[in-house]
Amino acid sequence: xxxxxxxxxxxxxxxxxxxxxxxxxxxxxxxxxxxxxxxxxxxxxxxxxxxxxxxxxxxxxxxxxxxxxxxxxxxxxxxxxxxxxxxxxxxxxxxxxxxxxxxxxxxxxxxxxxxxxxxxxxxxxxxxxxxxxxxxxxxxxxxxxxxxxxxxxxxxxxxxxxxxxxxxxxxxxxxxxxxxxxxxxxx
Numbered sequence: 001x002x003x004x005x006x007x008x009x010x011x012x013x014x015x016x017x018x019x020x021x022x023x024x025x026x027x028x029x030x031x032x033x034x035x036x037x038x039x040x041x042x043x044x045x046x047x048x049x050x051x052x053x054x055x056x057x058x059x060x061x062x063x064x065x066x067x068x069x070x071x072x073x074x075x076x077x078x079x080x081x082x083x084x085x086x087x088x089x090x091x092x093x094x095x096x097x098x099x100x101x102x103x104x105x106x107x108x109x110x111x112x113x114x115x116x117x118x119x120x121x122x123x124x125x126x127x128x129x130x131x132x133x134x135x136x137x138x139x140x141x142x143x144x145x146x147x148x149x150x151x152x153x154x155x156x157x158x159x160x161x162x163x164x165x166x167x168x169x170x171x172x173x174x175x176x177x178x179x180x181x182x183x184x185x186x187x
Contacts, residue, residue, distance in 0.1 A: 030084070038084035046077030068118040068127050072111055075138055079107075094145075103141040110134045 030038070053070030056063050083091045095104045114130035117123050 035084045039081050042077050042081035042084060046074045046079075046081060049074030049077060064124050064127070065118055068114055068131065071131055072114050072134070075111060075134055079138075100141065100144045103137060103144055107134070107137040107141045110137050 049070045051074075053067045053074060056066035056070060059066065086094070094100065110130050110133045114127055114134060117127035117130055
């Protein structure tokens with residue numbers, strides 16, 4: 001109703017100095033219930049496409065191609081589902097935020113390279129590699145929305161690596177002791 005009043009009163013003509021982002025943001029004014037429904041619908045479609053893609057992987061001849069298409073489309077739908085919750089402009093701004101810029105760039109690059117490897121270069125090994133990179137980059141991107149989780153996950157990975165190195169050192173020293181005991185049974 002406000003938009004109709006603005007057009008009839010001539011305010012719309014005075015507002016031509018708006019940017020494209022402001023126009024898109026104004027056009028996407030949805031109620032909270034509609035936003036949640038859009039998010040759920042888009043997320044379910046994305047998840048269904050991803051699962052369907054994994055199921056298609058086992059079909060002979062065209063299974064790998066269908067997997068790549070459905071999996072990539074599922075990731076795109078899942079990514080777009082969050083635009084319903086916060087709006088497209090805010091989502092794009094957050095995607096380009098300095099804490100997410102690298103993860104966003106890698107994720108979008110992997111999406112594009114997966115499709116290029118499958119259809120243009122016809123190299124399915126490379127396409128599978130890019131699908132794996134999609135999984136990792138999408139996970140890393142998703143973790144960037146939860147405060148401190150990426151730092152904690154890196155810290156845990158480093159601690160696990162240190163623990164496994166310490167275990168390897170302990171096993172080596174234990175085996176050295178056992179070898180020493182076997183070579184010198186009288187001691």
